[in-house]
Amino acid sequence: MKSDSNEFQAALIHELKNNLGLLSMTLDRIPVSGEAACDSAVDAARLQCQTVVERLQQALMIYKANQGRFSATVDAYSPHELLAEVAKRAEALSHGRIRVELGIDAGVPVIWFFDRDLVEMALINAIHNSLVYARSSIRIEAIAQDNWLTLSVRDDSEGYPEHILASVAEGTPYRARGTGLGLQFARLIAQAHDNRERIGDLHLGNDGGAVFALRLP
Amino acid sequence: MSAILPAEGDNRINFGALRALVVDDYPSMRNALRLTLSNFGITKVQLAATASEAIFHIRNKSYDFILCDFNLGDGRDGQQLLEELRHSRLIPLETVFMMVTSESFYEKVVATAELAPDDYMIKPFSAEALSSRLLVVLQRKRTFAEAYRHYQAQNIDAAIASCDKILKEQPRYAVDALRFKGELLIALGRFDEAEQLYQQVISMRAVPWARLGLARSLHLQNKEDAAEEELRDVLEHAPEMVAAYDLLAEVCVAKKDSQAAQEALEQGVAVSSRTVRRQQKLGEVAMNNGDLDTARSAFTEAIEKGRHSIFVTPADYGNLCRVQLEQGDLRAVASTLRQHKRTLEETREGQLVTAVTQSNAYTREGKSAEAVKSLDAAASLRASGAQGDPQLMLDLANACMANGRMDEADAVVAEVARNAHDSEALLEKARKIYAAAGRENVGKDVLASATSDVRKLNNEGVVLAHKGDFSGAMQKLLAACEAAPFNPRIGMNAVWVILKYIDQAGMDEKMIDTARHQLAEAERRAPGHPRLAGLRMHLAEVEKRFGIARASA
Numbered sequence: 001m002k003s004d005s006n007e008f009q010a011a012l013i014h015e016l017k018n019n020l021g022l023l024s025m026t027l028d029r030i031p032v033s034g035e036a037a038c039d040s041a042v043d044a045a046r047l048q049c050q051t052v053v054e055r056l057q058q059a060l061m062i063y064k065a066n067q068g069r070f071s072a073t074v075d076a077y078s079p080h081e082l083l084a085e086v087a088k089r090a091e092a093l094s095h096g097r098i099r100v101e102l103g104i105d106a107g108v109p110v111i112w113f114f115d116r117d118l119v120e121m122a123l124i125n126a127i128h129n130s131l132v133y134a135r136s137s138i139r140i141e142a143i144a145q146d147n148w149l150t151l152s153v154r155d156d157s158e159g160y161p162e163h164i165l166a167s168v169a170e171g172t173p174y175r176a177r178g179t180g181l182g183l184q185f186a187r188l189i190a191q192a193h194d195n196r197e198r199i200g201d202l203h204l205g206n207d208g209g210a211v212f213a214l215r216l217p
Numbered sequence: 218m219s220a221i222l223p224a225e226g227d228n229r230i231n232f233g234a235l236r237a238l239v240v241d242d243y244p245s246m247r248n249a250l251r252l253t254l255s256n257f258g259i260t261k262v263q264l265a266a267t268a269s270e271a272i273f274h275i276r277n278k279s280y281d282f283i284l285c286d287f288n289l290g291d292g293r294d295g296q297q298l299l300e301e302l303r304h305s306r307l308i309p310l311e312t313v314f315m316m317v318t319s320e321s322f323y324e325k326v327v328a329t330a331e332l333a334p335d336d337y338m339i340k341p342f343s344a345e346a347l348s349s350r351l352l353v354v355l356q357r358k359r360t361f362a363e364a365y366r367h368y369q370a371q372n373i374d375a376a377i378a379s380c381d382k383i384l385k386e387q388p389r390y391a392v393d394a395l396r397f398k399g400e401l402l403i404a405l406g407r408f409d410e411a412e413q414l415y416q417q418v419i420s421m422r423a424v425p426w427a428r429l430g431l432a433r434s435l436h437l438q439n440k441e442d443a444a445e446e447e448l449r450d451v452l453e454h455a456p457e458m459v460a461a462y463d464l465l466a467e468v469c470v471a472k473k474d475s476q477a478a479q480e481a482l483e484q485g486v487a488v489s490s491r492t493v494r495r496q497q498k499l500g501e502v503a504m505n506n507g508d509l510d511t512a513r514s515a516f517t518e519a520i521e522k523g524r525h526s527i528f529v530t531p532a533d534y535g536n537l538c539r540v541q542l543e544q545g546d547l548r549a550v551a552s553t554l555r556q557h558k559r560t561l562e563e564t565r566e567g568q569l570v571t572a573v574t575q576s577n578a579y580t581r582e583g584k585s586a587e588a589v590k591s592l593d594a595a596a597s598l599r600a601s602g603a604q605g606d607p608q609l610m611l612d613l614a615n616a617c618m619a620n621g622r623m624d625e626a627d628a629v630v631a632e633v634a635r636n637a638h639d640s641e642a643l644l645e646k647a648r649k650i651y652a653a654a655g656r657e658n659v660g661k662d663v664l665a666s667a668t669s670d671v672r673k674l675n676n677e678g679v680v681l682a683h684k685g686d687f688s689g690a691m692q693k694l695l696a697a698c699e700a701a702p703f704n705p706r707i708g709m710n711a712v713w714v715i716l717k718y719i720d721q722a723g724m725d726e727k728m729i730d731t732a733r734h735q736l737a738e739a740e741r742r743a744p745g746h747p748r749l750a751g752l753r754m755h756l757a758e759v760e761k762r763f764g765i766a767r768a769s770a
Contacts, residue, residue, distance in 0.1 A: 017340040018243065018246060021246070021249075021342065022246060024341050024343055025252070025253050025343070025344060028256070028343060029253070069457070073324050073328045073455075074422060074424060075328065075424050075426075076392035076422075078389055081349075084349065085346060085349035085353075088345045088348075089345050089346060089349075092343065092345045111389060111391070113422040113424065115324075195422065
């Protein structure tokens with residue numbers, strides 16, 4: 001049974017999600033004015049709204065994980081459809097400022113088993129980071145090899161700083177800030193996917209920019 | 218032309234032609250969603266604030282796309298609305314139903330629910346995410362259009378063939394086709410094939426709906442231990458999969474372990490208390506276990522959460538009052554009847570609940586004149602055709618005996634017994650009433666003669682049918698139907714022999730009408746019975762063969 005204060009908290013979070021949803025939809029409706037000063041402010045507001053959405057999602061994930069209720073709900077989805085959706089979202093967030101490319105390897109199967117909501121959350125977070133740091137373009141890719149599906153986001157930025165690579169590689173829990181914080185969540189999401197003894201993971205690296213790769217068994 | 222089903226070879230989706238319904242209790246959210254939809258070309262948008270408003274619009278007009286918030290304020294939630302729409306066949310399978318939710322547990326509901334939306338959006342979401350998801354669902358609906366058409370025409374074999382075609386030709390939709398085909402196999406009673414199908418999916422990946430489907434097909438083949446093992450394992454890894462508790466409870470009931478059934482339902486209610494049918498089931502099981510406190514709170518919740526729900530019937534008020542009476546809490550009985558007076562007065566079944574309950578309450582209070590008056594009211598309702606659920610009818614028998622009206626009591630019990638000649642649980646309850654009144658021997662006779670008449674007619678009919686004498690079989694079973702008009706088993710047997718008779722002797726307009734009527738009655742009494750789909754198909758096939766236009770469902 002829930003206590004009153006828990007219900008109060010749940011109601012508040014519910015309202016918060018409604019408000020954020022409204023804010024995001026309202027921002028999406030602002031037409032392009034053609035005046036750089038105006039449009040760039042709207043673009044910035046969109047990205048900031050996205051940051052707030054992600055922080056809320058992450059806060060709720062921690063809450064669930066602490067209660068031992070964080071798990072992936074896996075079903076059959078199309079990686080092609082997922083990446084098309086994510087690329088569309090990336091284009092909307094970049095508003096033409098950054099070029100968005102989509103590259104799906106011919107060997108990627110038509111369906112794969114994963115938790116669509118969690119994987120999408122991790123990818124959007126990575127795209128959002130790349131949109132902030134990329135010089136001119138980001139590339140969203142999928143490749144399937146040896147029964148692993150790898151979904152990656154590449155950009156042409158300076159690449160990840162050394163301390164972030166180290167912190168994600170070591171799995172330092174919840175100590176990272178900013179970009180690193182989101183990456184820790186991506187790692188949790190990857191690891192929540194398992195398939196007959198094989199467990200998903202997150203690979204970060206620098207290769208002409210930052211490379212974020214989610215590997216799903 | 219429908220927006221969903223355009224001309225052959227055209228695979229674009231015309232958003233402009235889609236008729237959409239947005240259901241949300243927040244005016245600002247409704248408007249934001251409408252503007253968002255219009256941004257990607259959906260301009261024909263109707264808005265509704267509550268489930269009742271939504272149902273009103275859906276009854277008056279058909280929609281291609283329903284976008285519904287899970288949380289609809291104090292009334293029914295979005296999932297209840299969806300269940301009612303699908304259950305009452307108010308929306309065809311072609312209609313896209315998308316849930317909007319901020320409840321993070323909702324994906325666990327969807328993962329196993331029998332009545333799942335076509336997709337769901339977790340708040341907050343962007344306009345692009347919504348349009349991409351909608352596009353994907355519309356393409357899937359288009360792929361399954363033929364399978365849906367066959368299914369809705371009750372042509373299940375053809376629907377299965379459509380699924381097989383998709384399986385072979387469109388690997389993108391292979392898993393969706395398997396999921397639909399599994400449900401169709403179960404509807405046809407081909408449980409062993411369903412079991413194999415779910416095993417096949419699980420060998421790809423142990424997705425929750427396939428594990429639940431496997432457990433269901435095991436349960437339907439009476440392999441209860443295997444079903445229980447599967448369900449307990451599902452729940453150990455994912456305790457939020459509420460549908461698994463419901464099925465586990467059914468398995469436990471089949472194993473005659475009603476304590477375990479109650480525990481399963483209580484766990485399900487702890488995860489999600491908002492399902493009317495789960496509360497009703499918990500109330501029934503707890504009542505049988507003698508756990509009156511749990512039964513009372515479950516029946517109360519069912520009525521509370523089910524306000525305006527089609528799943529709440531007068532029987533629910535009768536159930537709550539019965540517990541309160543057994544607890545000796547007469548004030549609570551009076552308050553239940555008072556509080557729901559208007560609802561109960563609306564139907565004769567409701568009036569019967571009130572009259573029977575009042576009579577038993579007055580008897581408890583020692584007010585025999587009032588008890589008789591209520592009993593008279595009940596008798597005249599019954600004379601005018603009012604029918605209660607079997608449990609209420611036994612309460613009525615009880616009231617008759619308490620007031621010395623033994624013949625009336627015996628007639629009521631006989632009627633219950635004829636209509637439930639194969640339900641050991643109900644017959645046992647009837648025996649208890651006679652025992653409490655010190656009339657065991659009379660009870661034995663009443664039950665024996667009531668059930669033996671029906672059983673005899675039924676058995677004779679079935680034997681004749683197996684010998685190929687469908688005409689003789691039909692006469693026997695129609696006589697049985699007359700004696701037991703509400704007995705679904707008898708009704709289904711009658712439908713079966715009538716169809717066999719027509720297969721053999723040619724069309725008989727009057728008989729096929731009787732078959733239609735009996736089948737509809739059996740569907741009402743025993744919804745979801747595994748034999749129904751097969752009979753429905755046979756009937757459709759006979760109608761088609763003889764070129765009869767099917768009455769619209």
